[in-house]
Structure formats: C-alpha cells, structure tokens
Amino acid sequence: MSSISRTYARGMEIHQLRYVELVAREASFTAAARRARVSQSALSTQIAKLERELGHRLFDRGRHGAIPTAAGERLISRSRDALRALDGISETAHELSGQLIGTVRIGAVVGCEMPWLSTGIAGFVARHPGVALSYGEGASDGLLEGLRAGRLDLALVGHAGPFPADLTGTLLVDGPLVVLRPDSPDQEGLRGEPVRPADLKDARVITLPPGTGARAALDRTTRAAGIPLRPTFEANSGAMVIDLVRKGAGTGILAAGMVEPPPEGITVSPLSGSASSSLSLAHRPTPSTATSGLLEMLLDALGT
The missing domain is CATH 1.10.10.10 (Winged helix-like DNA-binding domain superfamily/Winged helix DNA-binding domain)
Structure with missing residues (x-):
C-alpha cells in the first residue's frame, strides 16, 4: 500500500x-x-x-x-x-428540506451580449440565496480548460466544429458568418450578395478576438479557402465591431445571429463557404444539483 x-x-x-x-x-x-x-x-x-x-x-x-x-x-x-461526492451528500440533505446550496462558478466567452444570460443569473441568485455564485469572462479555450480542471462549473462558449467529446454541451446558436460594410451608394447593388473569402484578402477586417465562436469560424473558413487573413481590429463586443464598420474603419465579420435585425447604416452580406459559428452551454458530464438548477434557469430565460 x-x-x-x-x-x-x-x-x-x-x-x-x-x-x-x-x-x-x-x-x-x-x-x-x-x-x-x-x-x-x-x-x-x-x-x-x-x-x-x-x-x-x-x-x-x-x-x-x-x-x-x-x-x-x-x-x-x-x-x-x-x-x-461529499458536496453532493450535503446538497441532497438540504434538498430534502427544500433548500439549494453549493457553489457554482460560471464563465462566458468575451463578446457575448446575451440579455437572457444576465436575466437567468439574476433570477437564480434571487431564488437560491444559499448558493455561492461567481461569474467571469474569457476565451472559450480557457473556459473549457477551466471546466476540465474544476475551476468552473458552467460555461457559455463559442466554437466552430464538433463540441469537445469529454464535456457536455447544450447547443444554443449555430449559424454562418456574415460580412458587414457601411451603407453607401456603391453598395446598393451588392446588398445581400455573397462575399468570397478571397475578397477579404486586402480588406481592413474587424472581428472578435481568438477564443470566440465567430473568430474560430472565420479562421476555419479562411484556412479552407487558402486565404491567409489577419484581422486589423479585434473588438471584444459585437457592438464595437458594428460601430467601427458604420464609421468606415473597415469590413466587419460576425456571426449572423449577432446582426439580426440588420443594424442601421450597415450592409450585411453572407460569407461564401462560411463555417458555422456555434454557442453552447458547457459543463462536466456529472454537474452538481446547483449547477443543473442554474442551467435550467438559463435555458428558461433563453426560451428554449
């Protein structure tokens, strides 16, 4: 021994x-x-x-x-x-008395502007004051590693391609990328027309940073097309990308779901051959009762 x-x-x-x-x-x-x-x-x-x-x-x-x-x-x-296991026994004892306790650490990918997320978190805090809840933001790779290492219990992550097999994910959003350009007379005939990855080669591209679903999908799309692309601007929010495009700083690329309805003053076009940009709620295969409770409230807030 x-x-x-x-x-x-x-x-x-x-x-x-x-x-x-x-x-x-x-x-x-x-x-x-x-x-x-x-x-x-x-x-x-x-x-x-x-x-x-x-x-x-x-x-x-x-x-x-x-x-x-x-x-x-x-x-x-x-x-x-x-x-x-010990925490699970304690949680079960409190559940029998109608209480929910424990610790839930949630992370979210930067650039994710989802009102339902704050609504679900606030509702959970009000309903379950015995649960210690913490929240932080970061790149998706780091959030997934945090789940594996036990630093996080639940994470909202962006990804392109299959979800990691060692974790459990609930797919929330899955869609292609779109190209954003400021409205102008010379864009009228191009409104809604697909943009090829090759058309972006010499553009000042504005998008989200690495670790987000949109950026992972963009990198995957341009690699598949054989077009090396290094964005000029990396913004931590879709709103900043849109504002920079509207003011003529460059060409924006975001997930289609981030620009619905189309922003005023912006021409939105599909990106040809785009990989899907996905957003999922991720956790370990055996979440705690408190984590499952928060997941349920977030999905209710989303309306799924």
Missing part, C-alpha cells in the same frame, strides 16, 4: 483536501488562502502537514506559481472526486 493510500486509511482531514484543491485551481497559495478565507500561513501549514504525513511534496513553488508534482496530481484527481 502506498503512503497516500495509508494516509487515506488513517483518515484525512477534509479541509486539507479543500486547501490542496484550491491551490491547484488558483496556482497560488496566496490566491487559495484568499478563496478559503484563511491566512496564507494557516493554509501553508496544513498543506505542509499533509505533505509530511504523505511523505511526498505536493507542489513545486516557483516564479510561475504553485505547480502540482506527480504525487500532487494524483492526490488532486482523487480528492476532487471525493469532495464532489
């Missing part, structure tokens, strides 16, 4: 496991202590005590933060399963 197994057999304090999981998630003892609402010295002392009992160092400390060792990775994987 390994030293880790022997320590499990003797019994391991739950708060030590939570501290280890927090350090792994935050890659920082300082940030983990802040999350746990304890002093850094108290958290470090408990992890050091656990390392002595195990006979293994769990983290390498360096300029890049706290990185799990091989023994740390093994313990973290097992402890996350154990902590989820």
